Amino acid sequence: QDLTPVNVLLPIPEGIAFTPMIVARENGIFADAGIDVSTSVADGSGYLSQQIVAGHSQFALMGAADAVVSFTKRDDVRVLFCNQVKNVYRIVAKADAGIGSMAELQGKSLGYTEPGGGESKLVSAAIDEAGLVVNDTIRLVPIGSAGPQSLVALQNDTVQAYSSSFPDVAALAAAGIEWVDITPAKYSNVPGACMVTTEQVLATDEGMAAATALTSAWVQGQYYSIENRAEAFELVCSTIESACENEVAAEALFAEAMNLITPPEGHRPGELTPSSWQTVVEILASSDTVPADLDIMPLISGEHVEAVIAAAYAGR
Amino acid sequence: MTQSLWYRIGLPVGVFVIFVAIWQILSVTGTLNPVTFPSPLEITIAFGELVTRGYFWDATRITLLETLLGFIIGAALGLVIGALTGTFRTFRTAFYPFVVAFQNTPRVALAPIFLTWFGFGITSKVVMAAVICFFPVVINTVAGIAGVDENAKTLFRSLGASKAQTFFRLTLPGASAMAFAGIKTALTLALLGAIVGEFVGASEGLGVLIKELNFQLEVAMGFAVVIFLAVIGLVLYGLIELLEKRLITWARD
Amino acid sequence: MTQSLWYRIGLPVGVFVIFVAIWQILSVTGTLNPVTFPSPLEITIAFGELVTRGYFWDATRITLLETLLGFIIGAALGLVIGALTGTFRTFRTAFYPFVVAFQNTPRVALAPIFLTWFGFGITSKVVMAAVICFFPVVINTVAGIAGVDENAKTLFRSLGASKAQTFFRLTLPGASAMAFAGIKTALTLALLGAIVGEFVGASEGLGVLIKELNFQLEVAMGFAVVIFLAVIGLVLYGLIELLEKRLITWARD
Amino acid sequence: MTQKDSIAVTGEAITLTGVSKTYMTASGALPVLRDIDLHIEAGQFVSFVGPSGCGKSTLLNIIAGLVSYDTGTVTVGGQPPREGRDDIGFMLQKSVLMPWLNVSKNIELPFIIARRRGADTAQRVTDLLELVGLSDYATMNSWELSGGMQQRVALARALALDPGVMLMDEPFSALDEFKREHLNIEVAHMSERFGKTTILVTHSISEAVLMSDRIIALGANPGRMVGDITVDLERPRRPEMIGSDRFQQISNEVRAALSQGMEESQ
């Protein structure tokens, strides 16, 4: 039978972070649901939100912050589920720096990937909350994602702490940096990368069918990955060889990826929780990117979204 | 005073060997941080591993495809626009200022816009490559046409040649040596454009691979890819020079 | 056949106005998606807002600083290396192949490496700008020196000029017109290098601003910055042309 | 109209009556030629000499139909001149061979442009190559030839369509004096042999005397005829004539006409 092609935009190339998707594809879950999923990649979520808002693309997996910004530009933007239900961004200190909390970053340098983007908003919110002032009581240095330059910056003490998404933290850990996680607890349940679409898509039968198939197959991929870690890892590494060039890093990353898709007790993988989305709004509002009184509910609910979710978790 | 072949080849090779040797020694003695500056030996070994990986060759194929498509489109368009600009005064007056203005824009700044316009497939990288290699071809074609011998033009007029005859039998071959110099630059630039495009957003290609290897802190492999790109650049340059020698048989000096 | 000034300025301006008008109409009628392709009016308004923002001028200052520092360093080094290469045969034989090879490497691929070597401040962007604008200066300086009139060299020999006299009174001024052509290209390339550097990793600058505006989906403002960069490119080009006219007073055509 | 299989004798007469020409330049009107009346008989060899900028090339270009004129009439073989008339052959100062064509292709060019390439063209090219003594060089690249050989190819090309009229604008100026004399004699012979009407523009008085039946001296500002000297040396011309008394007399006549013209201009 003919499979319906579905294209999903990703903010980084396919890899370990997208294990549930790769499982769903390789194990035929997408095919069983009647879809054939392909991906396109841009460097960061910003480009993805543009495509969604412009109506050029139907589905994009993007950071929660980007999803909220998109929602402020186009009010029929909808989120179906999240790939990770926990915060993908981390603020970590080097274990030997004697830093145990955000407040102890006083007088220190904090590395982060780059200005612009959801991560930098979270960092500023966290710094604000800790009562620190950038360029005064704390220094911010854009050291990029994991790579030789960030490793060296940490090794030679250019920065004592680092904020980035979990794959970077894991990769640097695998390279020998020992971390203390100082991410404020209130941010720990901020959703990670989530599947975004629009009411315009969901209003059509085909769009609704694609959304339902995509969501249920992806969620099944999440269940499978959580329950069969070893097989899932094996599958990802054999599918995307280049991602496992460094085995130690790959394993560390996989462990962390699994941790983030595994929901807290009593929740389902990929589930949308209003309170965690409210946190995202607070973070963005603290830097005046979105209004503080933004009503987030339409983004994550509504007749169509609920119908998709109901179908996705049927029987779970 | 003519230098012997031995000297002309031996000297640069010697310099290269000494350079690599010093680098290796500095690496072994730990003067160079292996994270930021892997040793030549490590890079060689990493390259040896890389060539056994299927994904490396897939990435190479993609990047080459983007480069060549971008080059062909950009160079072809450049030739056409250059020919129009060089041939028609009004066209030149009307559009050439924009060509020059556009050439002075830092075109990397356009990469994200291309991504938006042309999507996330290879098209946006091809467009980036094409845009970046378009200008040298236009500019050299225009210069080449301007440089066509006035006497030869008079000769063609005296023979009563039609516009088309003059264009195809005089202007085109007369401008070709100059235009080819632009085309040579363009090919190298196309590779650059493809890599820039991949850096900004792509799922495959050597630019993506560099990022991926950096992320995994496989620094030596990352270096190996960069050096491999340099070699690709040189090989492409060599090939286009060969082609030039075959096509523009009459160019001297 | 000489074209009037009116024609030479009027025609491109006319083309520009028509182009912008069509763009605006396509935007208003909704043919162009306002998110990916804002209208000229929106871009103008966005630019109007942008110039009132302090951060915009900070970013401009940073990018210009990187560009100019990179340009000065790159062009100066290019002149020195070019002069050495053009003057000393052995130097040329030994090192020029590497200059050419390096010029054929897609240098963006080096941006992350520079970040590692030169840190996260403006140094790595300055280096990127310098590296990218170094080569045209070297190549043109070498070509300029090679092009110094053989007869003039004989004249200097017959006058018994010393090496230094020949260099400063003949080679240098004789090669300067050609070298300056390289310097002109270099300035535009320096801007490109600075933006590439900022894209790969920086906390300030117009490249960073483009990314930030992109995240906030302030597309019109993003476009405004890109167009502003184009204008900067043109202004820098104009300034260096003015300087050229003042310095190389004897260049004709 | 013209025979194609051999080099035919097809001289045509040239008549100019009251020809004037003014160029419009950025700095105003520049009168270049004033009231030129000139009749050249079929088969005559005429040289134009005169100071630089006096309008020699302009006059030749008018006869070739390459430049328009303001007043007067011009006829070549009874017809007004225009570009692409295949009974007029034009040879420029530089040999301007196309470097991307070999020697015989260069000679073939006029046939291609005139869309007259046919079964007999190859034979015609062979004949021409033989005529200029380059049979062995047919497939050489044109830039591999010496300057003198290039001039001969240009000559063959100008003769390709067997024109009744040959117009030559300083065709030998790129050669040194020794090579030049040699080629002068060759061209003079060719012209004697085929009786073509020939106009030669030159800066060299001895070249003009050596080759021509008649020399037109021009003065400048604006260009006008200041002398019309008949050269009654016997034909065929030989290099030894250069030293002869008659040769010197004629040279001095030309020189005198030119000096006269220059004084009038000042």
Place this chain on the structure above:
Amino acid sequence: MTQKDSIAVTGEAITLTGVSKTYMTASGALPVLRDIDLHIEAGQFVSFVGPSGCGKSTLLNIIAGLVSYDTGTVTVGGQPPREGRDDIGFMLQKSVLMPWLNVSKNIELPFIIARRRGADTAQRVTDLLELVGLSDYATMNSWELSGGMQQRVALARALALDPGVMLMDEPFSALDEFKREHLNIEVAHMSERFGKTTILVTHSISEAVLMSDRIIALGANPGRMVGDITVDLERPRRPEMIGSDRFQQISNEVRAALSQGMEESQ
């Protein structure tokens, strides 16, 4: 040693004995000059004529000290030649003025290179400008001058250090015949006036006859002297002499010597 405030008479004798020169080229040894014996008296004006490539420039360069020789001896004013001797002035085929220097700075160049610029240099440059008739053009850009004016600047520059010997390698080849004759006469006059020893390399026989006291004809492969003709025309030379019988006789003698030389070469 030399007077600096006026143009002095300082001719020097030149003697070559058994001079040979072979160039080592990629395709083997190329003998260029064989056994040249030549004595030029102080104040004599000598021309070298001969076919292209026969070694005229090489010989001149040897005398200027710009090219080494294999055997024999050369003296200029009793001293072996070398680069930078300020009693030897060199003038090339092209006027090679530095475009970044104005006219008087171009003339000043030899003083700067020889580190001899002093208080009197400005006066000397003024004198030279007057001598070549360019007083009004001192501050012009050199590329704004006509070809003939540029040649005169080059001449002034060659005279700047008041050399006893002037060596000129085809200095007028870029000019048309009319301008050329004019400048020939001027240079001949200058040489007559100051009695400098002068060697002129030229392709033009009439130029050689018009200017020289003596003409050396060279033959090729390898370069050797094939004629040594004395020019006994009265001084000062005038353009009208070109038409005279004696002028033609001498020209023919030179021509004959050259033909002879060419035949021997083949």
